[in-house]
Amino acid sequence: MGWVSARDRVNFWLVCLLCMLCSVSGIGVNWGTQSSHSLPPDIIVNLLKDNGFQRVKLFDADYGTLKALGKSGIEVMVGIPNDMLASVGGSMKAAEKWVAKNVSAHITSNNVNIRYVAVGNEPFLETYNGSYLNITYPALRNIQSALVKAGLGSQVKVTVPLNADVYASSSGYPSGGDFRADIHDLMLMIVNFLSVSSAPFTKNGFGNLPIIVGEIGWPTDGDRNADVEYARRFNQGFMSHISGGRGTPMRPGPIDAYLFSLIDEDDKSSAPGNFERHWGIFTFDGEAKYPLNLGTTNSGALVPAKGVKYLERKWCVMKPSARLDDPQVEPSVSYACGLADCTSLGYGTSCGNLDARGNISYAFNSYFQKNNQLEVACKFPNISMITKTDPTPTAGNCKFEIMIQPYYESAGRDLSVPRSLWTWFMFLFIFC
Numbered sequence: 001m002g003w004v005s006a007r008d009r010v011n012f013w014l015v016c017l018l019c020m021l022c023s024v025s026g027i028g029v030n031w032g033t034q035s036s037h038s039l040p041p042d043i044i045v046n047l048l049k050d051n052g053f054q055r056v057k058l059f060d061a062d063y064g065t066l067k068a069l070g071k072s073g074i075e076v077m078v079g080i081p082n083d084m085l086a087s088v089g090g091s092m093k094a095a096e097k098w099v100a101k102n103v104s105a106h107i108t109s110n111n112v113n114i115r116y117v118a119v120g121n122e123p124f125l126e127t128y129n130g131s132y133l134n135i136t137y138p139a140l141r142n143i144q145s146a147l148v149k150a151g152l153g154s155q156v157k158v159t160v161p162l163n164a165d166v167y168a169s170s171s172g173y174p175s176g177g178d179f180r181a182d183i184h185d186l187m188l189m190i191v192n193f194l195s196v197s198s199a200p201f202t203k204n205g206f207g208n209l210p211i212i213v214g215e216i217g218w219p220t221d222g223d224r225n226a227d228v229e230y231a232r233r234f235n236q237g238f239m240s241h242i243s244g245g246r247g248t249p250m251r252p253g254p255i256d257a258y259l260f261s262l263i264d265e266d267d268k269s270s271a272p273g274n275f276e277r278h279w280g281i282f283t284f285d286g287e288a289k290y291p292l293n294l295g296t297t298n299s300g301a302l303v304p305a306k307g308v309k310y311l312e313r314k315w316c317v318m319k320p321s322a323r324l325d326d327p328q329v330e331p332s333v334s335y336a337c338g339l340a341d342c343t344s345l346g347y348g349t350s351c352g353n354l355d356a357r358g359n360i361s362y363a364f365n366s367y368f369q370k371n372n373q374l375e376v377a378c379k380f381p382n383i384s385m386i387t388k389t390d391p392t393p394t395a396g397n398c399k400f401e402i403m404i405q406p407y408y409e410s411a412g413r414d415l416s417v418p419r420s421l422w423t424w425f426m427f428l429f430i431f432c
């Protein structure tokens, strides 16, 4: 999900990513999995249920994730990543295989309530330089045909999640705009196709077709415009707005929406900005970040994840005896930050007020935790040590995390073991 410039901040249209879907009721949420340490899928499914989410949007069709959603009753949107569009768009056989493996099998043998297939994820984003322009529509058609062929034509709908940048408005208001010139005809073709196969999206002229907001939210860290109070106000305001059923000026009435997002993901690219790893309404380990009333729980509060298993209570910090001007400090910090996560250290962020030693310790600890507290991951030459005293400052929101226990997927595709070994070797290479 892209950030918005300061100019656009008040204009939530640019934070919304529009999905082309039929209307259903209930609040949904995006479940992304780009984390170094993911919570086990069954814990997340309980988190979804405890918080009354009736719908979930996935970015792929991971087997373990879908298996955990079986029998939950939660409506699921599975996704075809952009890098698979060429294959399913180029071959009907590949599309049929994708549907058989990633939709039909889960519905029949696992009772997963799959209702939508998202074909690509914001494939027309301007930063992709048109890489997916000619393949998205063929992929959409092939997947739709494959669904019909599998007898799922009326149960599972296709959609293309699009960023608001498909839209251009000369007046500055959403209602004054039209599709971007370079994709104008393609967008009309897609809208027509979806409307004929009754999985609609619309703008002016297709007024009877409903719209869904595929991603909406506010990050809590990594930028001076991202903190828990802004995020709480934005998300609570949005929840109250949609529960009032007011819709938008062009489109009054209920809007269906998927919050962005469920949990923080520390392995996401921070290229769009350091906030990119902080979109969750829950932290990476399933703690509520701020009070948010979704209108779905008796208490009116978010319910945290249950049964989360943590590593030991220990941290890696800068040795008190080490000097700030030690020549090893700078390369050690850049090494740690390069491989772990220092997105909470910049100006105006949750740990932005740490002093220089706190800063260095934060970086060391992040690396240490990400590597499952391996002893060798706290051997920055002569300047680091392991401690059992929590270095988290008593005031403010800065937190020195303890990592959760790594979860090994049943399919054995978890990368955390080779990755920590690899970083271990890197470490020896650099420091020995």
Ligand SMILES: *[C@@H]1O[C@H](CO)[C@@H](O)[C@H](O)[C@H]1NC(C)=O
Residues within 6 Å of the ligand: 060, 061, 062, 063, 079, 081, 094, 097, 098, 101, 102
């Ligand atoms: C099913 O989805 C997964 C996850 O996105 C993907 O890796 C796999 O290739 C897909 N299977 C087929 C047969 O296309």
Ligand SMILES: *[C@@H]1O[C@H](CO)[C@@H](O)[C@H](O)[C@H]1NC(C)=O
Residues within 6 Å of the ligand: 127, 128, 129
């Ligand atoms: C898009 O083009 C720009 C400028 O030509 C280039 O820097 C960038 O890497 C390209 N991005 C992709 C995803 O191809």
Ligand SMILES: *[C@@H]1O[C@H](CO)[C@@H](O)[C@H](O)[C@H]1NC(C)=O
Residues within 6 Å of the ligand: 090, 134, 135, 138
């Ligand atoms: C899409 O365009 C690329 C380059 O512009 C081309 O290599 C590819 O064959 C095209 N694919 C289709 C299905 O037209």
Ligand SMILES: *[C@@H]1O[C@H](CO)[C@@H](O)[C@H](O)[C@H]1NC(C)=O
Residues within 6 Å of the ligand: 342, 345, 346, 347, 354, 355, 356, 359
């Ligand atoms: C802490 O680290 C951040 C990011 O690396 C940097 O911008 C900031 O100036 C540092 N603060 C101190 C006090 O060193």
Ligand SMILES: *[C@@H]1O[C@H](CO)[C@@H](O)[C@H](O)[C@H]1NC(C)=O
Residues within 6 Å of the ligand: 381, 382
């Ligand atoms: C580590 O610190 C000790 C004492 O402060 C010093 O004698 C030693 O030379 C240092 N070693 C390295 C590799 O800097």
